[in-house]
Amino acid sequence: MFGLKSASLFGDTKKLEREIDEFVDIVSEVGLVFKSIVPTYLNHSANGKFEEMVEKVKEMESKADKITKDVEHTLYEETLIPDARSDVLRLLEHIDELIGMYQGNCYHFSIQKPNFPKEFHQDLIELTETVVNCVESLCLTVRSFFRDIKSVRDNAHKVTFYEKESDIKFSALARRIFDSELALDQKMHLRYFVEKIDRICDQAEDIADEVQIYAIKRSV
Amino acid sequence: MEITILIFLFGGLFLGWSLGANDAANVFGTAVGTRMVSFGSAAIICSVFVILGAIISGAGTTETLGKLGAINALPGAFAACVAAGISVYLMTKVGLPVSTTQAIVGAIVGWNLYTGSSTNIQVLITILATWILCPIIAGIIAMGLFTFTKRYILNRKLHILRLDAYTRTALLLAGAFGAYSLGANNIANVMGVFVPISPFTDINISNLFIFSSKEQLFLLGGLAIAVGVFTYSKKVMYTVGNDLLKMSPVAAFIVVVSHSIVLFLFASQGISAFLQSINLPSIPLVPVSSSQAVVGGVIGIGLLKGGKEVQWSIAGRISLGWVMLPIIAAIVSLIVLFVLENIFNLQVSF
Numbered sequence: 001m002f003g004l005k006s007a008s009l010f011g012d013t014k015k016l017e018r019e020i021d022e023f024v025d026i027v028s029e030v031g032l033v034f035k036s037i038v039p040t041y042l043n044h045s046a047n048g049k050f051e052e053m054v055e056k057v058k059e060m061e062s063k064a065d066k067i068t069k070d071v072e073h074t075l076y077e078e079t080l081i082p083d084a085r086s087d088v089l090r091l092l093e094h095i096d097e098l099i100g101m102y103q104g105n106c107y108h109f110s111i112q113k114p115n116f117p118k119e120f121h122q123d124l125i126e127l128t129e130t131v132v133n134c135v136e137s138l139c140l141t142v143r144s145f146f147r148d149i150k151s152v153r154d155n156a157h158k159v160t161f162y163e164k165e166s167d168i169k170f171s172a173l174a175r176r177i178f179d180s181e182l183a184l185d186q187k188m189h190l191r192y193f194v195e196k197i198d199r200i201c202d203q204a205e206d207i208a209d210e211v212q213i214y215a216i217k218r219s220v
Numbered sequence: 221m222e223i224t225i226l227i228f229l230f231g232g233l234f235l236g237w238s239l240g241a242n243d244a245a246n247v248f249g250t251a252v253g254t255r256m257v258s259f260g261s262a263a264i265i266c267s268v269f270v271i272l273g274a275i276i277s278g279a280g281t282t283e284t285l286g287k288l289g290a291i292n293a294l295p296g297a298f299a300a301c302v303a304a305g306i307s308v309y310l311m312t313k314v315g316l317p318v319s320t321t322q323a324i325v326g327a328i329v330g331w332n333l334y335t336g337s338s339t340n341i342q343v344l345i346t347i348l349a350t351w352i353l354c355p356i357i358a359g360i361i362a363m364g365l366f367t368f369t370k371r372y373i374l375n376r377k378l379h380i381l382r383l384d385a386y387t388r389t390a391l392l393l394a395g396a397f398g399a400y401s402l403g404a405n406n407i408a409n410v411m412g413v414f415v416p417i418s419p420f421t422d423i424n425i426s427n428l429f430i431f432s433s434k435e436q437l438f439l440l441g442g443l444a445i446a447v448g449v450f451t452y453s454k455k456v457m458y459t460v461g462n463d464l465l466k467m468s469p470v471a472a473f474i475v476v477v478s479h480s481i482v483l484f485l486f487a488s489q490g491i492s493a494f495l496q497s498i499n500l501p502s503i504p505l506v507p508v509s510s511s512q513a514v515v516g517g518v519i520g521i522g523l524l525k526g527g528k529e530v531q532w533s534i535a536g537r538i539s540l541g542w543v544m545l546p547i548i549a550a551i552v553s554l555i556v557l558f559v560l561e562n563i564f565n566l567q568v569s570f
Contacts, residue, residue, distance in 0.1 A: 013385040017382065079255065083254060084380060146381075147379050
């Protein structure tokens with residue numbers, strides 16, 4: 001009886017480990033797609049490819065949703081990690097929201113088609129890259145929370161670093177937009193997009209702070 | 221077997237029940253309290269291994285208790301057990317994790333006082349000394365194991381889920397070892413006073429082995445402990461698991477292992493003989509308190525973490541309980557013996 005239970009316990013454990021790894025992989029991949037989506041959008045000639053990429057992000061988001069639900073069910077049904085279960089689930093939900101933010105940005109680009117003049121392209125691409133780097137560091141932080149608790153702090157520090165970078169780039173770009181000769185409605189429209197991209201970093205930093213607290217709680 | 225003998229044995233069974241309800245919770249309390257092991261699994265494993273420990277390794281500590289005061293009449297043994305059981309029940313009511321060990325020793329001394337028998341002071345001092353040593357040794361073992369395990373886990377970089385699975389398995393194994401040690405060390409409390417006056421006779425099973433009267437008594441006591449585990453230990457397990465110090469599952473495992481090692485050390489005739497054979501001082505085979513061992517382990521880990529998280533006021537109350545319990549048991553024992561002799565006209569000693 002206990003032997004069978006134990007075998008199923010280790011089986012569930014391995015399956016869940018794989019699912020959580022896969023979930024973090026998705027966050028990372030969505031980021032990489034997003035990094036290519038912005039330049040692709042700005043380059044109007046490749047609009048077909050842009051929509052294709054948006055569709056890909058949507059698929060990845062659905063897959064992440066499914067994994068979150070699976071993990072949630074298994075953790076509760078098998079009463080695994082009772083002391084850290086609620087923390088892990090909250091963490092996955094917040095990361096899922098992060099994927100949702102990426103997806104939201106893609107949709108907004110697809111629907112509202114903001115008109116970024118060429119002079120802002122490079123700044124917008126750089127801001128996007130910083131945001132994606134920030135989320136990449138968050139992925140490392142999350143992975144270390146699950147496997148190597150000692151590294152959580154170092155990785156979380158990188159998230160904070162990129163978040164500050166992103167704030168600087170956001171402010172500079174917003175200032176340049178409002179200093180330009182564009183009409184006010186267009187300025188506000190562009191600012192909306194820039195701000196929405198920067199917000200991904202804010203969410204990533206909040207999650208990194210959260211992970212650090214969970215890591216302290218998790219210390220044996 | 222006469223019905224009166226059975227009634228008297230019930231004194232021991234009552235004490236066994238309270239041992240199961242109270243002391244057995246120490247073995248799985250931290251595991252169940254941290255929700256790593258279900259109460260059902262804990263109760264089954266605990267019962268089986270307590271009985272095994274009692275039958276296989278329960279003889280050593282029983283001998284020591286016998287030296288403290290050889291109760292030579294069934295009503296006297298009954299009185300000692302009932303007095304110990306009542307004392308443990310009273311302390312449990314107040315919410316203090318006490319042990320049948322302290323209660324039965326107090327009750328035996330009470331019987332000695334009442335009947336004018338001499339108390340073997342040397343043995344009494346040995347028992348009292350081990351009670352002081354037991355939580356200290358458990359604490360030291362817990363500190364060592366915790367430091368080693370923590371370092372090992374951090375270096376191995378185990379996934380949180382893998383660690384969880386390993387910890388569950390480890391808690392079950394440590395619990396089984398703990399239950400075995402508890403049975404081996406504490407069966408003397410429950411049935412020790414009945415051994416010299418056992419109503420059973422040896423049973424020869426197909427000339428293969430002899431199921432001695434002592435083992436039959438221990439089996440009966442083990443079953444009583446198991447009933448205590450199933451009927452009353454759940455609440456105590458949650459109390460032990462959560463009150464004194466909020467513990468991680470790994471820390472819970474360390475506490476159970478430290479507790480089990482201490483109980484095993486003080487019950488193992490093999491280790492004692494081995495130490496003697498290499499000219500080292502042997503470990504006295506004394507029934508020690510499982511509550512003291514657990515509390516010692518918990519405080520040891522608390523101290524490693526800086527001591528701030530330990531509820532020292534609760535620890536103080538628990539220590540006071542340890543001092544009070546044998547005294548209360550001795551007084552209750554005197555009262556019960558007086559009642560049995562003067563109201564029921566029973567001979568409590570020969």
